[in-house]
Amino acid sequence: xxxxxxxxxxxxxxxxxxxxxxxxxxxxxxxxxxxxxxxxxxxxxxxxxxxxxxxxxxxxxxxxxxxxxxxxxxxxxxxxxxxxxxxxxxxxxxxxxxxxxxxxxxxxxxxxxxxxxxxxxxxxxxxxxxxxxxxxxxxxxxxxxxxxxxxxxxxxxxxxxxxxxxxxxxxxxxxxxxxxxxxxxxxxxxxxxxxxxxxxxxxxxxxxxxxxxxxxxxxxxxxxxxxxxxxxxxxxxxxxxxxxxxxxxxxxxxxxxxxxxxxxxxxxxxxxxxxxxxxxxxxxxxxxxxxxxxxxxx
Amino acid sequence: xxxxxxxxxxxxxxxxxxxxxxxxxxxxxxxxxxxxxxxxxxxxxxxxxxxxxxxxxxxxxxxxxxxxxxxxxxxxxxxxxxxxxxxxxxxxxxxxxxxxxxxxxxxxxxxxxxxxxxxxxxxxxxxxxxxxxxxxxxxxxxxxxxxxxxxxxxxxxxxxxxxxxxxxxxxxxxxxxxxxxxxxxxxxxxxxxxxxxxxxxxxxxxxxxxxxxxxxxxxxxxxxxxxxxxxxxxxxxxxxxxxxxxxxxxxxxxxxxxxxxxxxxxxxxxxxxxxxxxxxxxxxxxxxxxxxxxxxxxxxxxxxxxxxxxxxxxxxxxxx
Numbered sequence: 001x002x003x004x005x006x007x008x009x010x011x012x013x014x015x016x017x018x019x020x021x022x023x024x025x026x027x028x029x030x031x032x033x034x035x036x037x038x039x040x041x042x043x044x045x046x047x048x049x050x051x052x053x054x055x056x057x058x059x060x061x062x063x064x065x066x067x068x069x070x071x072x073x074x075x076x077x078x079x080x081x082x083x084x085x086x087x088x089x090x091x092x093x094x095x096x097x098x099x100x101x102x103x104x105x106x107x108x109x110x111x112x113x114x115x116x117x118x119x120x121x122x123x124x125x126x127x128x129x130x131x132x133x134x135x136x137x138x139x140x141x142x143x144x145x146x147x148x149x150x151x152x153x154x155x156x157x158x159x160x161x162x163x164x165x166x167x168x169x170x171x172x173x174x175x176x177x178x179x180x181x182x183x184x185x186x187x188x189x190x191x192x193x194x195x196x197x198x199x200x201x202x203x204x205x206x207x208x209x210x211x212x213x214x215x216x217x218x219x220x221x222x223x224x225x226x227x228x229x230x231x232x233x234x235x236x237x238x239x240x241x242x243x244x245x246x247x248x249x250x251x252x253x254x255x256x257x258x259x260x261x262x263x264x265x266x267x268x269x270x271x272x273x274x275x276x277x278x279x280x281x282x283x284x285x286x287x288x289x290x291x292x293x294x295x296x297x298x
Numbered sequence: 299x300x301x302x303x304x305x306x307x308x309x310x311x312x313x314x315x316x317x318x319x320x321x322x323x324x325x326x327x328x329x330x331x332x333x334x335x336x337x338x339x340x341x342x343x344x345x346x347x348x349x350x351x352x353x354x355x356x357x358x359x360x361x362x363x364x365x366x367x368x369x370x371x372x373x374x375x376x377x378x379x380x381x382x383x384x385x386x387x388x389x390x391x392x393x394x395x396x397x398x399x400x401x402x403x404x405x406x407x408x409x410x411x412x413x414x415x416x417x418x419x420x421x422x423x424x425x426x427x428x429x430x431x432x433x434x435x436x437x438x439x440x441x442x443x444x445x446x447x448x449x450x451x452x453x454x455x456x457x458x459x460x461x462x463x464x465x466x467x468x469x470x471x472x473x474x475x476x477x478x479x480x481x482x483x484x485x486x487x488x489x490x491x492x493x494x495x496x497x498x499x500x501x502x503x504x505x506x507x508x509x510x511x512x513x514x515x516x517x518x519x520x521x522x523x524x525x526x527x528x529x530x531x532x533x534x535x536x537x538x539x540x541x542x543x544x545x546x547x548x549x550x551x552x553x554x555x556x557x558x559x560x561x562x563x564x565x566x567x568x569x570x571x572x573x574x575x576x577x578x579x580x581x582x583x584x585x586x587x588x589x590x591x592x593x594x595x596x597x598x599x600x601x602x603x604x605x606x607x608x609x610x611x612x613x614x615x616x617x618x
Binding site: 135215264 | 335364366369370371372373374377378380381384385395396399402404406408422423424425428463468491
């Protein structure tokens with residue numbers, strides 16, 4: 001069963017790394033009610049920045065911070081385009097995403113691989129000092145878990161601050177924000193900044209894990225993010241004690257698990273996406289059944 | 299309470315299914331991760347299996363294949379490689395760069411050799427050191443320019459469309475631009491970022507009056523080749539392919555790599571590793587330089603072109 005256990009570890013690790021992206025999408029889509037397509041550009045942006053800095057010998061931990069800062073900037077651009085220039089939400093994201101495609105290539109030069117001798121957050125000395133006794137795949141799990149939990153807790157704490165409450169109010173009832181004499185535009189910009197910070201962080205961690213930046217790695221990440229947010233929040237809708245942020249992290253792990261099941265079933269390779277889609281459907285239907293209380297025969 | 303139990307059960311059920319992929323494996327498993335469905339990559343995989351066979355290994359007895367296709371999705375390539383790694387396959391094969399990178403990353407800290415194929419620049423992809431080897435598929439640019447010159451002695455400009463984010467294409471364009479003057483050509487190139495821009499680029503090149511188009515192994519361009527050919531045929535401009543599959547679709551000719559041969563060579567390298575005759579660590583990667591001439595007589599006739607006898611006798615007729 002060793003291999004089965006490794007498979008679970010690997011899958012959960014992927015889920016946790018991408019959960020950072022899902023948390024970002026959760027803020028824009030679920031809380032701000034803003035369909036932000038910047039994600040497809042800010043995710044590879046984080047990876048591009050991390051790849052370039054890693055190859056230049058910058059501390060791996062610092063690369064994450066710089067990637068987050070650059071991701072924040074991407075969110076700021078979308079926010080300003082939408083709020084200050086009055087461009088529709090979807091289009092504002094599309095504009096930033098499109099521009100980022102070129103910017104990412106400009107940053108990285110081309111698709112960029114990181115040498116195995118270069119230390120990443122999974123192999124650098126401080127990580128090794130703490131978890132060096134573990135094999136690499138467990139170290140990857142632990143580091144990803146720490147990142148996901150830390151940022152989840154920071155978000156939870158933020159949501160109960162005044163600024164965080166305003167953020168939630170903009171999505172739920174934007175008139176209220178105006179009545180409170182607050183500028184809902186700047187609240188939206190702030191939400192986009194936080195969201196894309198997390199998305200870029202996710203991209204940077206993927207780059208550390210894969211030791212590569214690929215300019216097309218952002219394609220479909222918005223869809224992934226939306227799917228995980230919906231899976232997570234639908235499944236745990238009736239379980240009040242599960243916070244939205246936790247639900248989203250579990251949603252991300254489940255998404256990766258669905259793909260893993262499809263791979264492990266060993267069916268024809270081209271059916272992979274179809275099987276994944278069917279698994280999502282099953283999860284969502286099960287979630288909805290519970291919502292409507294029809295669980296007598298479940 | 300029931301709800302919680304169901305939620306937990308669903309999650310457990312999903313993870314339990316993983317076990318399905320981890321059956322008994324006395325016969326060594328070769329995990330093949332192919333980046334996507336693509337004629338050249340498919341040929342590469344078929345050649346690989348043929349190469350194993352030619353090296354005397356028999357499927358089912360000496361090895362079994364676990365073939366996975368990532369559908370051009372990097373994150374799926376990652377999970378495929380992880381699956382191979384967790385199942386402790388005997389050998390991982392990555393076809394095309396992102397698939398090979400994912401395999402190599404999943405093999406880090408493990409003792410699983412990785413063999414790659416269809417990678418133009420293994421050094422740039424950082425796949426040249428470690429427990430890894432394979433074959434590289436550099437385009438025979440000189441041969442292609444020479445071929446175009448012989449078929450179209452009067453031609454001056456060659457139009458090329460390439461995807462700016464594909465490193466293979468970028469390095470091939472640089473080589474074309476460097477070598478074109480030696481054959482009396484200038485290159486008119488247009489970079490695109492996605493597939494939908496390719497046909498627009500064709501219109502632009504036609505309006506700039508190029509004498510012909512030449513393809514790279516660019517996935518975006520090759521993916522919409524039929525609609526490219528529709529436009530160029532209407533304008534009477536011949537298109538040269540970069541490998542046989544493109545000539546089959548309707549390009550006039552190509553000096554191209556034989557991806558089946560590339561795969562066979564890769565398969566033989568993998569066989570050496572499986573038999574324990576060599577390790578991936580100390581086997582350097584190999585670059586294929588041999589090429590074949592492929593022609594499509596029907597397409598040539600439509601353009602009013604003829605292939606000189608010296609090439610025609612060596613060429614492989616690939617038209618329908």
